[in-house]
Amino acid sequence: xxxxxxxxxxxxxxxxxxxxxxxxxxxxxxxxxxxxxxxxxxxxxxxxxxxxxxxxxxxxxxxxxxxxxxxxxxxxxxxxxxxxxxxxxxxxxxxxxxxxxxxxxxxxxxxxxxxxxxxxxxxxxxxxxxxxxxxxxxxxxxxxxxxxxxxxxxxxxxxxxxxxxxxxxxxxxxxxxxxxxxxxxxxxxxxxxxxxxxxxxxxxxxxxxxxxxxxxxxxxxxxxxxxxxxxxxxxxxxxxxxxxxxxxxxxxxxxxxxxxxxxxxxxxxxxxxxxxxxxxxxxxxxxxxxxxxxxxxxxxxxxxxxxxxxxxxxxxxxxxxxxxxxxxxxxxxxxxxxxxxxxxxxxxxxxxxxxxxxxxxxxxxxxxxxxxxxxxxxxxxxxxxxxxxxxxxxxxxxxxxxxxxxxxxxxxxxxxxxxxxxxxxxxxxxxxxxxxxxxxxxxxxxxxxxxxxxxxxxxxxxxxxxxx
Amino acid sequence: xxxxxxxxxxxxxxxxxxxxxxxxxxxxxxxxxxxxxxxxxxxxxxxxxxxxxxxxxxxxxxxxxxxxxxxxxxxxxxxxxxxxx
Numbered sequence: 001x002x003x004x005x006x007x008x009x010x011x012x013x014x015x016x017x018x019x020x021x022x023x024x025x026x027x028x029x030x031x032x033x034x035x036x037x038x039x040x041x042x043x044x045x046x047x048x049x050x051x052x053x054x055x056x057x058x059x060x061x062x063x064x065x066x067x068x069x070x071x072x073x074x075x076x077x078x079x080x081x082x083x084x085x086x087x088x089x090x091x092x093x094x095x096x097x098x099x100x101x102x103x104x105x106x107x108x109x110x111x112x113x114x115x116x117x118x119x120x121x122x123x124x125x126x127x128x129x130x131x132x133x134x135x136x137x138x139x140x141x142x143x144x145x146x147x148x149x150x151x152x153x154x155x156x157x158x159x160x161x162x163x164x165x166x167x168x169x170x171x172x173x174x175x176x177x178x179x180x181x182x183x184x185x186x187x188x189x190x191x192x193x194x195x196x197x198x199x200x201x202x203x204x205x206x207x208x209x210x211x212x213x214x215x216x217x218x219x220x221x222x223x224x225x226x227x228x229x230x231x232x233x234x235x236x237x238x239x240x241x242x243x244x245x246x247x248x249x250x251x252x253x254x255x256x257x258x259x260x261x262x263x264x265x266x267x268x269x270x271x272x273x274x275x276x277x278x279x280x281x282x283x284x285x286x287x288x289x290x291x292x293x294x295x296x297x298x299x300x301x302x303x304x305x306x307x308x309x310x311x312x313x314x315x316x317x318x319x320x321x322x323x324x325x326x327x328x329x330x331x332x333x334x335x336x337x338x339x340x341x342x343x344x345x346x347x348x349x350x351x352x353x354x355x356x357x358x359x360x361x362x363x364x365x366x367x368x369x370x371x372x373x374x375x376x377x378x379x380x381x382x383x384x385x386x387x388x389x390x391x392x393x394x395x396x397x398x399x400x401x402x403x404x405x406x407x408x409x410x411x412x413x414x415x416x417x418x419x420x421x422x423x424x425x426x427x428x429x430x431x432x433x434x435x436x437x438x439x440x441x442x443x444x445x446x447x448x449x450x451x452x453x454x455x456x457x458x459x460x461x462x463x464x465x466x467x468x
Numbered sequence: 469x470x471x472x473x474x475x476x477x478x479x480x481x482x483x484x485x486x487x488x489x490x491x492x493x494x495x496x497x498x499x500x501x502x503x504x505x506x507x508x509x510x511x512x513x514x515x516x517x518x519x520x521x522x523x524x525x526x527x528x529x530x531x532x533x534x535x536x537x538x539x540x541x542x543x544x545x546x547x548x549x550x551x552x553x
Contacts, residue, residue: 019521020521020522020523021521021522021523021524025524026519026522026523026524027523027524027526028523028526029523035529035542036529036541036542036543037529037532037533037542037543037544038526038528038529038532038542039526040526040527040532041524041526041527042527045527045532047535053517053518053519054517054518054519055518055519055521056518056519056520056521057520057521058521059518078510087544087546130543131548132548140548141545141546141547141548142545142546142547142548143540143541143543143544143545143546144543144544144545144546145542145543145544146532146544276510278510280517281510281512281514281515281516281517282510282515282516283515283516283518284515284516
């Protein structure tokens with residue numbers, strides 16, 4: 001029975017563009033945990049008589065995002081006032097964009113599926129409310145911090161083209177990769193720089209009509225996005241299959257309870273009384289300006305991933321890591337350009353670099369991989385050299401020389417070492433002689449503890465020879 | 469709720485008449501045929517005024533809260549916000 005339903009999801013994603021100052025005033029963008037109301041001024045407090053002036057970097061980040069999503073950029077755009085009364089909004093309205101957004105009609109491809117982008121526009125964030133008391137309905141009063149009020153936000157809205165929770169999560173992840181690639185945003189979900197709000201509905205398979213949707217908020221990770229949608233789809237299904245109707249509303253995701261709960265009913269269409277922002281002149285989006293921004297865009301993540309496969313023969317698992325981050329992809333291609341083997345470079349990036357998030361220079365990584373590949377140093381030594389190279393910026397060759405890291409492959413030196421290990425571990429040696437092959441592991445571990453610089457393969461051969 | 473106007477007792481009739489007059493005037497304006505006239509968003513002849521992304525000093529917390537009817541620990545204090553249903 002449940003297989004007869006189709007899931008329909010549209011996404012609204014708010015992204016904080018990478019700027020140093022707010023959208024309409026010169027207040028700095030604060031950090032989480034800054035003292036309240038310390039990044040505010042007359043403009044973002046909404047005091048009378050002030051004039052908001054749009055931030056050029058925010059406008060350009062929005063235009064670059066729109067171009068990267070293949071959107072059409074109109075010649076003219078303007079800001080509008082969206083009116084509503086809430087204490088996190090000191091002016092009584094939010095400056096947003098209504099009927100002439102900065103861009104329309106783009107798309108983003110996610111796993112071979114095309115998600116159409118309806119619009120990308122620019123607006124401002126609101127302040128933060130803290131409620132006294134443990135539950136909202138018992139609160140006696142609320143406290144307002146306006147540090148976030150006026151922080152720039154891009155709103156990226158899709159058509160209802162997403163058909164599963166997996167696809168919704170992949171869309172958000174691909175969007176994050178794209179935003180980071182073009183430098184429009186750091187798009188860190190945990191810091192609230194990327195907030196995904198899915199609109200979820202279901203309908204009978206084959207139906208053309210959209211079901212009643214609910215909008216999900218308070219989602220702080222890709223995992224939460226996935227789970228919230230799965231929960232909500234299931235809830236809709238149960239409501240509809242038991243003969244009920246889904247109420248159109250905003251629902252919050254509770255990470256603690258792993259469920260959604262009703263926040264705000266949207267049965268009455270809200271009337272925001274939009275009108276043009278009289279304090280901000282319209283923006284002329286000059287074609288030469290737009291063309292300059294378009295030409296400055298780097299290669300997009302999807303074609304780059306294809307190239308990583310085509311040019312270097314990387315497996316999908318490596319591309320998933322390296323292709324998701326422009327800095328890692330740059331590092332990979334830079335290191336390979338020094339002549340290091342592509343698959344080895346990929347292994348080092350996936351296994352050692354990506355987990356730490358600390359990147360060496362491409363030249364240093366290339367050199368390191370070559371030192372390990374040609375047997376000059378061991379893999380373990382290589383890890384140490386990498387960490388030190390990242391820390392100090394010095395080249396692997398310098399570090400190897402200074403530490404005297406040279407892989408010892410000299411037969412006579414290894415024989416002395418191996419004999420000492422055998423003498424110190426008579427039981428393991430006897431076990432190996434008696435046919436217990438796995439006893440070699442203990443002997444090798446002991447040998448590498450005593451002499452990390454020993455070439456493991458050569459040392460292993462010497463041990464076997466001495467024991468037979 | 470669209471506005472919170474403080475009106476002295478006794479002035480209600482005076483304001484009611486003024487507000488009705490304004491609404492009647494708007495009704496008259498709406499009879500005009502504006503079919504082929506592009507909407508006017510701005511009456512000033514400037515466009516594309518942008519500022520460079522350079523932070524400037526903000527107010528101090530004390531200055532920011534100076535006009536607040538109530539403040540607690542650096543926050544503005546407001547009445548409990550319950551959903552009006």
